Amino acid sequence: MGKNIIGRENEIKMLQDIYTSSVSEFVAIYGRRRVGKTFLVRETLQDKFVFDVSGLANATTRDQIVNFTLSLNRHAGEQAFKPAQSWLYAFEQLIALVEKSKARRKVLFFDEIPWMDTHRSGFVTALEHFWNSWASARKDIVLIVCGSATSWIINKLINNHGGLHNRLTKTLYLKPFTLLQCEEYFSSRKISFNRYQIAECYMVMGGIPFYLSKIERGASVAQNIDQLFFSEDADLKNEFHNLYASLFKESDEYVRVVEALSAKAKGLLRDEIVKATKIKSGGGLTKILKNLEYCGFIRSYSAFGKKKRDVIYQLVDFYTLFYLKFVAENKYNDAHFWTNSLDTPLRNAWAGYAFEMLALLHIDEIKQAMSIAGIQSGVAAWRSEKSSPAAQIDLVIDRKDGVTNLIEMKFSTDKYVITKGYEENLRNKISVFKYETETKNAIHLVLLTTYGVVQNKYSGIVQKQLTLDTLFTI
Known part of the structure; x- marks a missing residue:
């Protein structure tokens, strides 16, 4: 069996x-x-x-x-x-x-x-x-x-x-596949993708077996994405509306909510959703948000240091994010859009958001790599309310052993280089975080990248380095 x-x-x-x-x-x-x-x-x-x-x-x-x-x-x-x-x-x-x-x-x-x-x-x-x-x-x-x-x-x-x-x-x-399970799946089908390519697939369609089953052996990741989303007979081009219509009555309102959330990487407060969607703040909106969360399309969380009533709603479904960013209003009419969009500002912005989501869904792997799996901790994001421009931390792990990890994430095609400007930015983030949160914990800066960090005179600010391989451990 x-x-x-x-x-x-x-x-x-x-x-x-x-x-x-x-x-x-x-x-x-x-x-x-x-x-x-x-x-x-x-x-x-x-x-x-x-x-x-x-x-x-x-x-x-x-x-x-x-x-x-x-x-x-x-x-x-x-x-x-x-x-x-x-x-x-x-x-x-x-x-x-x-x-x-x-x-x-x-x-x-x-x-x-x-x-x-x-x-x-x-x-x-x-x-x-x-x-x-x-x-x-x-x-x-x-x-x-x-x-x-x-x-x-x-x-x-x-x-x-x-x-x-x-x-x-x-x-x-039943959860979506993890990155490690995706690797096992592709291996079983004799599809030779490296971990960067598997991560890119995941960032486009998530660990959803049905979508992954459409990846063709012998074609590159970019070729597969073009075929599945941008070609004339693309299999996943019309999946979006079928997906939401099959799950929700009055699916148009659900789509309006995820459209609003897709525009803000860290998510929106309830009042911000009301303003963006024009949906009244009442029981109907509560039902929509609960149903979207139950079905795994969004998550709700409280930002670090905020009260539980200040709930933020964030889009966490990879397919939905990719569709809304690139497919919904494909103005380019280009069957090879993904292949031709390498290193464009739009694609780079999406990759940064999607990589953060990827890390969030593999938080157990991150904790294991940091040897803190057995330590009680809370996980959140953080954004300054006083600095300008507002400092923000991608991921905060607040531990019961007196340490708070501030995790920065960078998705790149090579080893990441910490410049003088970025090091100053990191020091400023740490300083503002300490001041505004008034934390008594020790602050440890962690950098999660695809291939690691180039060692130079600025890289010493990072106390722990994690790579993409970290996310493939469980």
Whole structure:
């Protein structure tokens, strides 16, 4: 089971343990669209399915039930069932199918389950009744549900306050690949990219297996990006609107929020989002921000030294950022845009932002390289409120052992050279940070670069150097 899966060893073991347990299991798997949830389940347990069904996008309740019936008959091997009049009866038909099975463990897989829960359909009520009155009383049922609308999984199942409260026996949040897993994936496909090239791929499309699967062996990174985003028949050119429309009702407002966030690398406060999007600051905006965060498109954080109510929202989805920066309004009509844009100001600005995001998503690797993985710490960014121009720190790790690490990041094609001007800039940042935060901690400056730092008379200001290789360790 799971022989064709790269980089999901812990997740495979969890599913295998669930299958071999001695009680009925109710498992919810969630994560960003295209991250590989369905592939994981099917590759690991498909030959164990007694029943499986996939919800239909934008379908009526009636069509969802008909689709459910077709799946019942497919597994029954005959036209044993007719479309039920309600979800309650549809689940009774599922019980009749399962009770005929002689399998030791009966795996039931509901893919894209949020789509089945159409307005006032009674789906969740029927699911509650199915689990509470029948499945949970047995010892042989493995019910696995998954969906890309993460907000639905969290609100309707994980945080359910009704009949499904605390009924899930396991939850699995499937994360995008790490850089190391991307390296393993490309190696398995005999694609020869070095770590700089793998990082560039990640900065364009994130660790999303579906996107990475479209990379062609034998073509350069730039050629692949041109083909996937800028050619006439580019596979990922139209992915953006399909992605958001499939996850969110009234997706236009969600798009307006991520568009606003894409313009500010460090993120925006709620009031700034309201001003940029013209969306009223109320429950509707709160729902949009929560759903975007649940689905992995944005994160919320408090800047270093700020109160929790001063929440900043930051875009952290690589594909979305790349699309909005380069594809959404491609004025160049150039099928080789990416190849021809090397070392342009627009591309360099994007690379700096994306590299910061890359480091943020690999913070565990950074802590391990600094030998502080076991030390309690907080992670944030910082921006001066008094200096002009405002000093800012890319990443602050505030540790409980009396040390604060200020981490600067530089994405370059060669070793980074610290000039006299940059050294003065770093000293000023440290001075302003100490003054404004009034920290009592020792300040250690860390520089994360792609290939390291050229040793010269200015490089001594850096107390710890990290390279791109650091991010490939876990």
